[in-house]
Amino acid sequence: METYTVYAPKLVTRKEYFAPGHRACIGCAEALALRLACKAIGPNAIIVNATGCMEIVSSQLPYTTWRLPWIHTLFENTAAVASGVDAALKAMVRKGRREDKGVKVVAVGGDGATADIGLQALSGAMERGHNFLYICLDNEAYMNTGIQRSSSTPFGASTTTSPAGKVSIGQVTWKKNMPAICAAHNIPYVATACPSYPFDLIAKVSKAVSIKGPAYVHILSVCPTGWRSAPDISVRLGRLAVETGIFPLYEIENGQYKLSRDTIKRRPVQDYLKLQGRFRHLSAELIAQIQERVDREYTQLQEKARGHQG
């Protein structure tokens, strides 16, 4: 195993498709996730980007961070634009106007673009069975506009529109389960990933782009600015999210759940929460409530994965 971890980085391309020189914040794990994802996607692809952090930091007339063909139009329509790209490629290849070289279509959006405003377009594109990969870069709030809550913001997090206050605990709802929503569309491949586990992320994105039909990869992306965390612990925080079971890594291939790493001895959620200013106000009671929920959901996930094994 140790030999593998030394050897594995050498297998990853040194080419950068999401090039250096963008304007992401210090410690942005979302930019890291996108960089790694692009290495897995490779040069034979068209990227459709929703409005959001990654669009803003990678584009500004007349510059671009992208070394792949890239289009950004609006916030909520990314999956629909990707549908159009997919349809155009199909029609033009069939009519002999484009070379048939298996160009991948990859849509990229944040959690707001995916779980909130763009959910309808994503659902439509998955239901129609377009040949595309949708990557959700989940930093758990509308960070680009200034840390407003989304349906992907975790319970108890303080954001600018779910602020913790004298009579408020912050976000009062539980994180929307996007992977389950995508899996409910009976698409061939759904996975969760985190750039703190780069080889796992690369492997999943590689698999996702190679699959015919819709694929969805949900990537937890630590945001020091929005999470009020130190910018030098983003990779560590991502690992803690996985090790506590708050953000388990798994795949759902043709409906079959498979845990990517079954954390038998999970760390207490407190280890993850205490490093983030957005959870600073949480009482022991609320932390216990989060622990209880995480335990329950993790067990359910294990059961789903086990059920499929047996």
Added chain:
Amino acid sequence: MATKTGVEVSIAIADAVKLANADVVAAYPITPQTHIVEHLAELVANGELDAEYIPVESEHSAMSACLGASATGARVFTATAGQGLELMHEVLYVAASMQLPIVMTVANRALSAPLSVWGDHSDVMAVRDTGWVQMFVENGQEAVDNTICAFRIAEDRRVLLPVMVHVDGFYLTHVIEPLTLPEQAEVDKFLPPNDYPLPLWPDKPVAMGDFAPPVIYSEAKKAQEVNLRKAKQPILECWEEFGKQFGRYYHPVESYKTEGAKVLLFTMGSFSETAMTAVDKMRGEGKEIGLVRLRLWRPFPFAELRQAVKNADVLIILDRALSYGGPGGPVASEVKAALYGEAKRPKVVSFIAGLGGRDITVSGFEQIVSRGIELAQKGSEEEYEMFGVRE
């Protein structure tokens, strides 16, 4: 040899899209546009049109899918109406400012509330400033011809803009008319294949849709505005070429029996045909009335308009949309603005009628003309009058 047949206008528009050999059609059903996309779906299902038909989950996604397909270099068509056009609203701006040559038929429809599936121009006027080339047609033949022209105009390297062809809902979409569908070979000769200059393709990566800080936004907008205004010349050339090849000529502003007329009626869209019949009748009665019809709505044909109305004393404009609390009919207010700087200009009288599918008959037009003349003579404190409304 193309022959004249009786066909529903919606079906004929779909057939025109087939003749244009569209690659991608993305559409969502809405009355009164449905027959167009139903027939296109059928043509694709039967293998008569080799295209990808995307049955999207909303009009917002219809236009968004068109953006993606057009940016990839495909020839793209969609159709919508009323609420659907409004749901697309923000996407329309993107299509124009990203220079994506999408063609869209708009089966003009009133806007809610109250819900009305019937025709007027409320939807058109709400998307006036989206940056699209926009034209009105008056009958099925014009709809067919201009659907084909729309692709050529949109994809012209000097233009590269999306084009809306406004077809009055029900008045045109649901009527069977005798019309000529051009032969495929003739259309192929007229309409070259789409060759979008910088499509999304891995061999030559392009970045489309970067954001613009204040230092460059104004320049981007100025370039867009110059481009749309300059599109008029290619539009004129397209119509001229079409006329030479097919024998049917189109102009930004068209005049009917305006010789010696001091009073001119001014219309857009399908009501123009009823207006012509009314003009014929009034001319028969010795009244010197003429008709001016606006075909090209954007870019607005200022010079042609001024030329067409320069000898008139009274210009009676019929709008089929309201500008609530504003200057009256949207078209009337634009015409007034276009004429304001002229030393000699007709008195403009604004009427609003034909809302939500309310008919205007020949005698209705006669009444509008006589009331218009009366208002021009004695003046009015109102910005406009609504014709035929019960109070």
